[in-house]
Amino acid sequence: SVAGRLVPYDLLYADGVRAYFARDWGRAAELLQRALYSYAGLRAARLACRDACLREAAFLGEPPAAGPWEAALFDRVLQRADCLQHCLGSRLGAAPSAHRASLVIQRDFERREPYNYLQVAFFQLKKLDQAVSAAHTFFVANPQHLQMREDIEKYRRMSGVKSDNFRDLEAAPHWEAYEAGMQHYNADEYVQAVDRLEESLREALSALEECRALCEGPLEDEEEEDLQPGLYEAIAAHYIQVLKCRQQCVLEIATKPGWISATEDFIPSHLDLLQFAYDQVGNPALAAECAASYLLFYPTDEPVLEKMKQYRAELGQDTAVTARENIRHYVQRSLMEKKLIYYATEHLGGTFNDPDLWTPDELIPENLKQKYREDQKKQKQETLDMEERGKRGSLPFEGITVTMDSQQMNGTQRVVFDRVLTESECKDLLRLTEAARGTGDGYRARRSPHTPHERFEGLTVLKAMQLAQNGDVDWRDAKLLLQASEKSRKIIESYFTPGKKLHFSFTHLVCRTAVEEEQEGRMDLSHPVHADNCLLDPEGKECWKEPPAYVYRDYSGILYLNDDFRGGSLFFTDIDTVTVTANVHPKCGRLVAFSSGKENPHGVRAVSQGRRCAIALWYTHSAEHAEQERVKAEELMEQRAVEENQPDGEEYHGADRSSRSSPEPLVSGGGTRPTSQKHKSVSERTQHPKKLRARDEF
Ligand SMILES: O=C(O)CCC(=O)C(=O)O
Numbered sequence: 001s002v003a004g005r006l007v008p009y010d011l012l013y014a015d016g017v018r019a020y021f022a023r024d025w026g027r028a029a030e031l032l033q034r035a036l037y038s039y040a041g042l043r044a045a046r047l048a049c050r051d052a053c054l055r056e057a058a059f060l061g062e063p064p065a066a067g068p069w070e071a072a073l074f075d076r077v078l079q080r081a082d083c084l085q086h087c088l089g090s091r092l093g094a095a096p097s098a099h100r101a102s103l104v105i106q107r108d109f110e111r112r113e114p115y116n117y118l119q120v121a122f123f124q125l126k127k128l129d130q131a132v133s134a135a136h137t138f139f140v141a142n143p144q145h146l147q148m149r150e151d152i153e154k155y156r157r158m159s160g161v162k163s164d165n166f167r168d169l170e171a172a173p174h175w176e177a178y179e180a181g182m183q184h185y186n187a188d189e190y191v192q193a194v195d196r197l198e199e200s201l202r203e204a205l206s207a208l209e210e211c212r213a214l215c216e217g218p219l220e221d222e223e224e225e226d227l228q229p230g231l232y233e234a235i236a237a238h239y240i241q242v243l244k245c246r247q248q249c250v251l252e253i254a255t256k257p258g259w260i261s262a263t264e265d266f267i268p269s270h271l272d273l274l275q276f277a278y279d280q281v282g283n284p285a286l287a288a289e290c291a292a293s294y295l296l297f298y299p300t301d302e303p304v305l306e307k308m309k310q311y312r313a314e315l316g317q318d319t320a321v322t323a324r325e326n327i328r329h330y331v332q333r334s335l336m337e338k339k340l341i342y343y344a345t346e347h348l349g350g351t352f353n354d355p356d357l358w359t360p361d362e363l364i365p366e367n368l369k370q371k372y373r374e375d376q377k378k379q380k381q382e383t384l385d386m387e388e389r390g391k392r393g394s395l396p397f398e399g400i401t402v403t404m405d406s407q408q409m410n411g412t413q414r415v416v417f418d419r420v421l422t423e424s425e426c427k428d429l430l431r432l433t434e435a436a437r438g439t440g441d442g443y444r445a446r447r448s449p450h451t452p453h454e455r456f457e458g459l460t461v462l463k464a465m466q467l468a469q470n471g472d473v474d475w476r477d478a479k480l481l482l483q484a485s486e487k488s489r490k491i492i493e494s495y496f497t498p499g500k501k502l503h504f505s506f507t508h509l510v511c512r513t514a515v516e517e518e519q520e521g522r523m524d525l526s527h528p529v530h531a532d533n534c535l536l537d538p539e540g541k542e543c544w545k546e547p548p549a550y551v552y553r554d555y556s557g558i559l560y561l562n563d564d565f566r567g568g569s570l571f572f573t574d575i576d577t578v579t580v581t582a583n584v585h586p587k588c589g590r591l592v593a594f595s596s597g598k599e600n601p602h603g604v605r606a607v608s609q610g611r612r613c614a615i616a617l618w619y620t621h622s623a624e625h626a627e628q629e630r631v632k633a634e635e636l637m638e639q640r641a642v643e644e645n646q647p648d649g650e651e652y653h654g655a656d657r658s659s660r661s662s663p664e665p666l667v668s669g670g671g672t673r674p675t676s677q678k679h680k681s682v683s684e685r686t687q688h689p690k691k692l693r694a695r696d697e698f
């Protein structure tokens, strides 16, 4: 780059991707890293300029007073736009407009897509450490990415890879501190907890300021027309937009990368935790300060008021207890902004997703409260309905039997059901695996990642649908895969968590086939002992519930399709991974289900002859980790039903397929990556917090 100037990141990225597809790994790695550097530099420049211009032309000082505030506001808006242009121009070298990347590329960066390419490039360059950290960085923000999930598992099994290589290069400091803090807190290590939680609070507040700064209008890529003189309404609307954007920052900082919903009340809960932790380490003065700060959010919170009394007594009347100044400022500013937004929403229309649970009732206009109350009621009723259904039903299908329960399996949350599928359904699903194998596409048998003595084939629901669409497999078989997994979901939900929705997290039709070569005296396993949602530490009797484990998995199921093979039984162990507590022999229609945590370590014995097929199923309570592929697969199914204009389940006429649009490929370019798997962008995701209307006050 020219000294002191930033090369536009989209150009570097485009060149990097080009080099990548030309398999020029060294150049690709260099260009992609420079693109990331430029991207970060641009962001920093924007922040600095917004800061500088904020001081120069205070855009949002006080709420508009009486008088011609629109005119004053308007002047300031123009002044600011001017200031930003100049500032950015001088910092970036080239005109700010040269740094305006297309939306597609912006999205790519928001989703950390460059790390997806980088991982491969580093791997090819045999820079394993960097490959692992790039893979992890990408995966943290894209936990549903199938290919990366597999890659991460591969890395985990490689001997040269240390666990601290799994670093998030883009980690937000407050998340790191928060998670460490919570670990100490939960382990009753309050001295360390206080340290990390204070750090987390500090960093979160600073991230919040950064986020808010980026809301500052006008954005340099806004069109000039928006600022024509006389358009006071437009400016007022813009002003409200900025305020809303700033308010949404609360969600942005409280949302873990890769998650959809935010941690509720992120800032106030820090103060609550700190209050307790300071109390535990014998520092009533700071505990009282945190309590007083917490009360700014929830002035009538009984337990904290009670605590406050104790602290006052303990400290004596002479010691003044005050809330933290930065928190007071935070609360006041937030209330002021909300007041304006609610005022505008009431009088000008529009909506406002209040990110906070602590907003005082008085602040919300009557007619809006009404609407919230209704939403609340609806939600409650839905939950009640679910619970009711759960209580009533034992198993949601006739004929299914419970063959073994937890007690018979010497553990907790384990069960074996039989007769979930009929013989003919098993046959159809086995035919699906055969047909898929014939296509040589997406279902290529490869060496098992677990053992050199077996081949491993896997088919996802979406792939099955796509093969059906291409006429490679029978539609009805593909549909059966969807149905069988849904049936299992219902069974597992009603057995383990009646009334609490289980979502699909991942569905995989998997066959393990013994290779021809020597099988004699095999000592290895088809699948080593593991837990499904944490990383078993065989020595420490611990199971680390942290990425790259699929920590959001809550229940696992395996629906077996056949028994004409040798070996291949599933077994459960104690946490020591060697004491076997239960065995399950696969057979058609048998569904084994268990909670995915450390209470259920399990493995699969070697398959020494033949082919063992099963549908592996993982479920989650968190809607944000719901299987994206399934949504698409179901769409394809519906689309097909509509296009063929025939009831479900009728014969598939291969000749019709030319009329159907082919689906987007899951994987673009060189066949392995990067994917065009559609995820919601970070910003889309954070706009829709799932848990926000959980409170009762409305
Ligand atoms: O196929 C089985 O029986 C178990 C497979 C399993 O545990 C897994 O894929 O996590």
Ligand SMILES: [Fe+2]
Pocket: 530, 531, 532, 556, 602
């Ligand atoms: Fe498993």
